[in-house]
Amino acid sequence: MSDSDSGLLGGDTDKSSSTPAADITDTFNLFKCYLDSSLNSFKKELLDSQEDNSPAGWATVHQYEHNDIASDSDDDKKLRQAENRALRAIKEKKRFQPYKPRPSGYSAPQPATGSIPSAAAGSQQQLFRGFGKRREPSSYDICFHCKSVGHWRKHCPLFSAANQSSGSGSVNASSVAAGAVCQLSDVFQTGRWASIQTSGENLADLKFFCEKSKSEILTDASRAQTPLKLSDVQLVPSRIDSSKSEVLLNYKTKIEVCRTLDFNYKKSPDDDDKTGEKVKTLAEVQATPEHNKVAVEVRVLSVSQQTVQVVRESPIKRQEITVADSTAAMKLTIWEDLVSKLEVDKSYKILHLSTRLFQNAKSITSTKQTTISQIPDIINCAPAIDSDVITKEGKITQAGLTLSYLCDNCKSKVDFSNQKFVRCQSCKLKMTKESLHRSISGTLCFSSGYEKYKLTIFSSVLLTLATTNNLDSDDSENDVNITDANFYANITEKKLAEILKSDSDTPIPLLEERVAVLREAGKVLLEKYEGKFLNCVKACNKSAQSLLQLVVRDFPSYRDEADYQGKRVSFYKRAQILVADIWACFEGKSYGEFHDIDTITMFADYRIPQALYHFGALSYSEELMKYLKAEKMMQTGDRYEVDIRGCSIWATEMVAEKTRELIEKDSSLKDVLMNSILIDHYLWDFRRDHAEEMRDNIPFHHIRCIYY
Numbered sequence: 001m002s003d004s005d006s007g008l009l010g011g012d013t014d015k016s017s018s019t020p021a022a023d024i025t026d027t028f029n030l031f032k033c034y035l036d037s038s039l040n041s042f043k044k045e046l047l048d049s050q051e052d053n054s055p056a057g058w059a060t061v062h063q064y065e066h067n068d069i070a071s072d073s074d075d076d077k078k079l080r081q082a083e084n085r086a087l088r089a090i091k092e093k094k095r096f097q098p099y100k101p102r103p104s105g106y107s108a109p110q111p112a113t114g115s116i117p118s119a120a121a122g123s124q125q126q127l128f129r130g131f132g133k134r135r136e137p138s139s140y141d142i143c144f145h146c147k148s149v150g151h152w153r154k155h156c157p158l159f160s161a162a163n164q165s166s167g168s169g170s171v172n173a174s175s176v177a178a179g180a181v182c183q184l185s186d187v188f189q190t191g192r193w194a195s196i197q198t199s200g201e202n203l204a205d206l207k208f209f210c211e212k213s214k215s216e217i218l219t220d221a222s223r224a225q226t227p228l229k230l231s232d233v234q235l236v237p238s239r240i241d242s243s244k245s246e247v248l249l250n251y252k253t254k255i256e257v258c259r260t261l262d263f264n265y266k267k268s269p270d271d272d273d274k275t276g277e278k279v280k281t282l283a284e285v286q287a288t289p290e291h292n293k294v295a296v297e298v299r300v301l302s303v304s305q306q307t308v309q310v311v312r313e314s315p316i317k318r319q320e321i322t323v324a325d326s327t328a329a330m331k332l333t334i335w336e337d338l339v340s341k342l343e344v345d346k347s348y349k350i351l352h353l354s355t356r357l358f359q360n361a362k363s364i365t366s367t368k369q370t371t372i373s374q375i376p377d378i379i380n381c382a383p384a385i386d387s388d389v390i391t392k393e394g395k396i397t398q399a400g401l402t403l404s405y406l407c408d409n410c411k412s413k414v415d416f417s418n419q420k421f422v423r424c425q426s427c428k429l430k431m432t433k434e435s436l437h438r439s440i441s442g443t444l445c446f447s448s449g450y451e452k453y454k455l456t457i458f459s460s461v462l463l464t465l466a467t468t469n470n471l472d473s474d475d476s477e478n479d480v481n482i483t484d485a486n487f488y489a490n491i492t493e494k495k496l497a498e499i500l501k502s503d504s505d506t507p508i509p510l511l512e513e514r515v516a517v518l519r520e521a522g523k524v525l526l527e528k529y530e531g532k533f534l535n536c537v538k539a540c541n542k543s544a545q546s547l548l549q550l551v552v553r554d555f556p557s558y559r560d561e562a563d564y565q566g567k568r569v570s571f572y573k574r575a576q577i578l579v580a581d582i583w584a585c586f587e588g589k590s591y592g593e594f595h596d597i598d599t600i601t602m603f604a605d606y607r608i609p610q611a612l613y614h615f616g617a618l619s620y621s622e623e624l625m626k627y628l629k630a631e632k633m634m635q636t637g638d639r640y641e642v643d644i645r646g647c648s649i650w651a652t653e654m655v656a657e658k659t660r661e662l663i664e665k666d667s668s669l670k671d672v673l674m675n676s677i678l679i680d681h682y683l684w685d686f687r688r689d690h691a692e693e694m695r696d697n698i699p700f701h702h703i704r705c706i707y708y
């Protein structure tokens with residue numbers, strides 16, 4: 001925490017005259033000294049626990065665990081042997097000097113203030129490390145191996161014990177999956193993979209390529225929920241999500257039954273989910289890991305010709321289907337006797353499908369247990385996925401418009417008759433004719449050479465076509481219906497320039513890009529969501545992350561991402577602030593109710609870093625400070641830009657995490673609502689309230705893009 005605050009704000013940090021700045025300074029001070037004390041006590045705990053059983057601590061535990069679970073009579077002998085081995089290993093290590101003295105004349109970069117997370121001062125540095133000191137592990141350092149604080153991987157007892165026991169960098173199973181209980185996917189039988197619980201909350205992917213006998217043990221263990229101990233496995237970063245890890249089994253791996261687990265067995269999120277009988281939307285299916293059983297209710301958009309695929313020398317019939325519901329469209333592969341069972345334009349409920357990931361695209365495939373049953377038509381479907389977009393030339397042989405009446409409640413098709421009241425066959429509700437929704441869909445029969453197609457044009461697309469001609473009808477000067485998707489799907493530069501006219505002659509920057517973003521949003525809403533963003537909110541089942549993923553997936557201008565040191569990183573500033581605003585405007589109720597709103601991070605712009613810097617939660621290197629003061633324009637994805645935005649998110653998350661802990665310790669605060677959104681709002685407003693004082697002291701990064 002920098003002590004420059006009183007200088008900066010000229011405010012008096014004396015406790016008696018508390019001012020907003022002093023309050024937050026106190027909070028940050030409190031938070032920082034809390035952080036210090038809690039980390040030190042954690043480190044002490046860790047050291048004590050290692051000393052508990054024997055002078056060799058963890059190393060003894062691992063040496064002991066590495067062997068089979070011996071009967072009690074051998075335990076003492078085993079323990080002594082393990083302890084001697086561990087002591088020999090530690091003595092061996094003690095002789096080795098881990099650090100070479102730094103070359104003379106080396107001077108660490110001195111930051112402008114404090115020794116808090118620093119952006120762009122060599123971002124490979126770990127957070128909270130003091131500058132200018134010898135490179136000793138500090139109590140804030142996070143071990144790259146066991147993720148605990150207080151030491152580096154080269155000192156990690158877990159890592160060294162594991163290396164001793166199984167050589168080539170693998171991690172001793174007992175430290176990774178001791179007592180793990182396997183949750184296996186349906187794919188498991190082919191000896192491919194499973195998911196394994198390695199702690200109270202943590203599930204890791206278990207991948208293995210070894211003999212069938214092991215898969216049988218794991219399958220039985222999963223069914224009986226028997227705790228297992230896996231010895232000699234490899235722990236590697238997951239190829240899908242590098243923040244997760246995968247447990248690799250191989251021919252050396254030993255599988256033994258554990259007597260007890262030192263954590264509670266985590267029930268799978270929803271057992272129905274596992275059996276593939278709980279219907280999910282396609283948007284949810286797309287967020288489901290591969291090789292999971294799912295059930296869907298979809299409409300068939302297109303079917304491919306039936307083909308034959310040879311699998312283990314036997315020909316198997318196969319057909320590619322494009323299916324959709326209101327949230328998304330996906331590719332479905334059906335096999336064997338299910339081929340030709342699905343017809344275009346019909347809607348079906350399909351159980352026991354399995355998710356697949358092929359070339360980074362999620363799809364679903366039928367399994368031996370798959371069942372299909374026809375259901376009432378699903379009317380408003382997402383359009384086919386891009387990869388299915390094909391261009392054909394030919395002639396229209398037949399065209400027609402179909403007027404359908406939809407139930408006002410569940411939007412299912414209602415058989416229309418001239419009676420005054422009609423009853424919906426799907427939700428059984430009775431309603432007047434007038435309250436029915438009308439949906440027009442076009443059908444085009446199209447032939448291209450010998451191929452014949454039947455195209456269904458949904459009402460939202462027809463609506464776009466119908467309004468496109470009004471593109472230039474700007475005659476009514478004042479009909480700025482900015483909340484109407486039709487309006488902004490067809491907005492012109494002239495019109496937007498008028499709307500965003502400033503009180504000076506300075507034109508709004510990025511006018512062309514703003515028009516493109518508005519048109520994109522309008523077009524997608526009309527094509528996929530009946531022109532209403534509310535339908536996007538409804539499709540996310542009260543999950544902030546689902547809504548965030550839906551926005552980023554369907555509205556490309558929100559894909560606020562960057563390549564950073566070989567990794568793809570995302571900030572999603574506009575997409576997250578969109579979700580947060582809905583939550584805030586509805587005060588967490590009704591359409592603003594999200595069960596996972598706390599997973600939304602702060603919104604990485606150029607203002608919050610100023611406030612974080614002011615409170616000493618962020619610091620800049622001298623080089624970066626110079627760059628910022630020169631007010632050079634940055635480009636999206638520049639190293640400095642990504643550093644500043646990434647460190648801002650990280651620092652805010654740490655503030656949120658520790659503040660949450662402080663709240664938990666103080667019962668008088670138990671009803672206080674706190675998350676990164678509220679911290680962001682506080683910091684953004686604080687910066688705005690102190691714009692003058694900050695302007696000359698704390699520069700910000702300059703950038704022109706559509707992502708902030």
Ligand SMILES: Nc1nc2c(c(CN[C@H]3C=C[C@H](O)[C@@H]3O)cn2[C@@H]2O[C@H](COP(=O)(O)O)[C@@H](O)[C@H]2O)c(=O)[nH]1
Nearest residue numbers: 577581584602603604605606607608680681684688708
């Ligand atoms: N992190 C974060 N960044 C935010 C906001 C807001 C205000 N909007 C909220 C207000 C009511 C609703 O709740 C909206 O959500 C604007 N900005 C960003 O600041 C920049 C403009 O700054 P200046 O140059 O001073 O006008 C620009 O990149 C803009 O995107 C926020 O709240 N948090």
